[in-house]
Amino acid sequence: MSDSLAKQISRLPIDEQEAWLDGLDNELRLELARNPWWFIGRPEQLLPPGEWRIWLVMAGRGFGKSRSGAENLVQLMMDNPTAPDGAPTEWAVFADTFSDCRTICVEGPSGILRVLRGRGMKEGFHFTYNRSLWQIILNTGQILHMRGADNPDVGRGLNLSGLWADEIAKWKYSMRTWSEGVYPTLRIGDSPRAIVTTTPKPGHELLKTWIKRDNGSVVVTTGSIDDNRDNLSRAQLDEMHDLYDGTRIGRQELLGEFLEDVAGALWRWENINIKDFGERKRVVVAVDPAVTNTADSDETGIIVAGKDRDNLLYVLADLSCRDSVHGWAMRVNEAFERFHADAVIYEDNQGGDAIAEVLKSVNPYLPMRPVRAKISKHLRAEPIAALYEQGKVFHTEHFEKLENQMLSWEADDPKSPDRLDAMVHALTSLANVGTASRFLSELADICPSCNQPNTKGVEMCSSCHKPMGV
Numbered sequence: 001m002s003d004s005l006a007k008q009i010s011r012l013p014i015d016e017q018e019a020w021l022d023g024l025d026n027e028l029r030l031e032l033a034r035n036p037w038w039f040i041g042r043p044e045q046l047l048p049p050g051e052w053r054i055w056l057v058m059a060g061r062g063f064g065k066s067r068s069g070a071e072n073l074v075q076l077m078m079d080n081p082t083a084p085d086g087a088p089t090e091w092a093v094f095a096d097t098f099s100d101c102r103t104i105c106v107e108g109p110s111g112i113l114r115v116l117r118g119r120g121m122k123e124g125f126h127f128t129y130n131r132s133l134w135q136i137i138l139n140t141g142q143i144l145h146m147r148g149a150d151n152p153d154v155g156r157g158l159n160l161s162g163l164w165a166d167e168i169a170k171w172k173y174s175m176r177t178w179s180e181g182v183y184p185t186l187r188i189g190d191s192p193r194a195i196v197t198t199t200p201k202p203g204h205e206l207l208k209t210w211i212k213r214d215n216g217s218v219v220v221t222t223g224s225i226d227d228n229r230d231n232l233s234r235a236q237l238d239e240m241h242d243l244y245d246g247t248r249i250g251r252q253e254l255l256g257e258f259l260e261d262v263a264g265a266l267w268r269w270e271n272i273n274i275k276d277f278g279e280r281k282r283v284v285v286a287v288d289p290a291v292t293n294t295a296d297s298d299e300t301g302i303i304v305a306g307k308d309r310d311n312l313l314y315v316l317a318d319l320s321c322r323d324s325v326h327g328w329a330m331r332v333n334e335a336f337e338r339f340h341a342d343a344v345i346y347e348d349n350q351g352g353d354a355i356a357e358v359l360k361s362v363n364p365y366l367p368m369r370p371v372r373a374k375i376s377k378h379l380r381a382e383p384i385a386a387l388y389e390q391g392k393v394f395h396t397e398h399f400e401k402l403e404n405q406m407l408s409w410e411a412d413d414p415k416s417p418d419r420l421d422a423m424v425h426a427l428t429s430l431a432n433v434g435t436a437s438r439f440l441s442e443l444a445d446i447c448p449s450c451n452q453p454n455t456k457g458v459e460m461c462s463s464c465h466k467p468m469g470v
């Protein structure tokens with residue numbers, strides 16, 4: 001970690017600080033009053049020297065990645081007002097979704113609007129924010145486009161002199177979206193440039209390609225959450241360390257380390273794909289409660305999952321929490337109602353009766369389905385991992401904590417991954433992956449409400465008398 005110029009100056013004796021200030025001309029002194037980026041940005045957050053095309057800032061959470069992206073993109077815009085043909089230059093910000101682009105990259109505390117205002121620029125005078133075209137137009141005529149990088153067509157029609165891509169490791173189809181949709185838009189001027197800011201993901205192909213490239217076209221900056229400790233809440237920083245220190249995920253999320261895929265892990269990043277929920281066939285909420293209820297006890301895994309009419313499976317929500325028994329039971333019930341779920345799934349091994357009692361105390365009418373885990377966690381998880389690999393399971397958005405457990409859990413890991421357990425229960429119940437149920441489902445239709453077999457094609461379940469098509 002290195003210090004910003006502001007911090008270095010603040011460490012000098014007062015007479016040396018005064019001498020430094022006296023050496024500045026009036027214009028610079030006035031600029032200092034606004035805390036310009038060259039003064040408060042740490043050296044690793046400032047544009048690196050050289051003829052690079054891509055600057056990859058791959059660092060831990062809270063490092064100041066987004067602030068760097070916003071500050072440096074605006075700096076590039078200011079330095080390059082016109083294209084070689086004399087037209088005002090165009091720029092763009094890409095994030096994993098349009099909503100993140102707007103709320104984080106443009107309107108957020110580390111976003112473009114804050115940077116423009118910090119430079120003394122006023123909306124309506126120095127720039128306009130056109131919320132119907134999603135553009136920021138400077139009074140020089142330069143345009144900054146806003147895009148959600150959720151498909152490879154995202155850059156169509158753009159002719160850019162530079163761009164900022166935030167959290168690229170979270171993009172839906174990052175390799176294709178980048179190489180077909182985003183990078184080709186960088187085509188105006190002598191050296192159009194991309195600033196890419198992200199926390200890494202294990203084995204991420206695009207990041208791997210950039211890290212390996214050694215021809216000077218890519219500059220990689222790495223760093224940890226602690227590098228930005230001056231600007232983060234102490235409590236938040238301590239909590240992150242408590243949660244993640246000494247873990248693989250901590251190396252990634254806090255230190256920004258690029259981890260290779262775990263040899264023994266069942267899931268790979270490339271198999272976790274994002275897709276909207278199709279036409280609903282069935283939805284369940286699965287809960288894997290913490291055994292104890294203390295400050296550092298395990299989390300209670302609560303996962304909502306669904307199956308569509310094409311029998312594709314989806315993780316719809318991760319509502320896992322550290323909460324009291326009553327607290328997690330309330331959450332399960334809320335999830336059940338919010339998603340109009342068909343059943344609540346829980347493990348019946350140890351304390352199964354107690355779980356059922358707790359859930360009943362919150363809602364006596366919850367349809368509950370205990371699952372009895374006769375085989376090891378690893379064996380239970382394997383068929384679900386296989387379904388991911390076959391492209392039959394999707395997430396409706398990235399559920400970071402769940403996905404981190406999926407990517408780092410090894411069978412001999414002593415710490416039980418609660419979110420993952422709940423996810424496996426939910427998807428197992430939807431997929432009917434057991435051999436017996438697979439065999440049975442070929443002979444009979446399984447009732448979605450009570451799971452009892454019925455003659456193929458009947459409309460009402462002969463056991464619980466509910467419609468079979470739910």
Ligand SMILES: Nc1ncnc2c1ncn2[C@@H]1O[C@H](COP(=O)(O)OP(=O)(O)OP(=O)(O)O)[C@@H](O)[C@H]1O
Nearest residue numbers: 040041042060061062063064065066067109110231
């Ligand atoms: N050099 C700096 N000087 C002052 N404040 C800074 C500096 N760098 C970052 N910050 C502030 O620190 C906070 C976290 O920064 P930022 O949002 O850019 O982090 P991030 O790495 O993008 O985090 P996340 O991983 O959550 O996306 C923000 O309030 C930002 O404005």
Ligand SMILES: [Mg+2]
Nearest residue numbers: 065066067104
């Ligand atoms: Mg950020």
